[in-house]
Amino acid sequence: MGEEKSGVKIITDNRKARYLYEIVETYEAGIQLVGTEVKSIRAGRVNMQDGYGLIRNGEAWLINVHISPYQESSDYFNHDPRRTRKLLMKRKEINKLVGKLEQKGLTLVPLKMYFKRGWVKLVLGLGRGKKLHDKRETTKQRQDQRDMQRALKRF
Secondary structure (H helix, E strand, O other), rough: OHHHHHOEEEEEEEEEHHHHHHEEEEEEEOOOHHHHHHHHOOOOOEEEEOOEHHHHHOOEEEOOEEEEEOOOOOOOOOOOOOOOOOEEOOOOHHHHHHHHHHHOOOOEEEEEEEEOEEEEEEEEEEEEOOOOOHHHHHHHHHHHHHHHHHHHHHH
């Protein structure tokens, strides 16, 4: 109910990205889409697991995010599911990202896609890849949190 009042409707969430990457900062960006892509996104047919962001020639791009072809349209009018999409960000943000992406081990990862007042928005995370022991530590902390919640629920 709170989501509807604020005008935000979450389409998809890349939960695996928070497990694989340590997210340092997040950015909100718009996406340049064609009509059949928007219709397919409204139906919730998006997969962001293999996607990543890239800065090329002073522009931000979203690569390898799969938006399924729209079922009600013919193949002639449909889009390529894994095409490269331009991200709509302010010049200041892009320049800041260029400096941070040049640091060792940082990458742009799509975290969440949602509608905000009718426009498709994307949350990008500036992340550093986790090592295996970091992933194990995250899993251990999550399990400890669950155990504590269960123990508090009993008493």
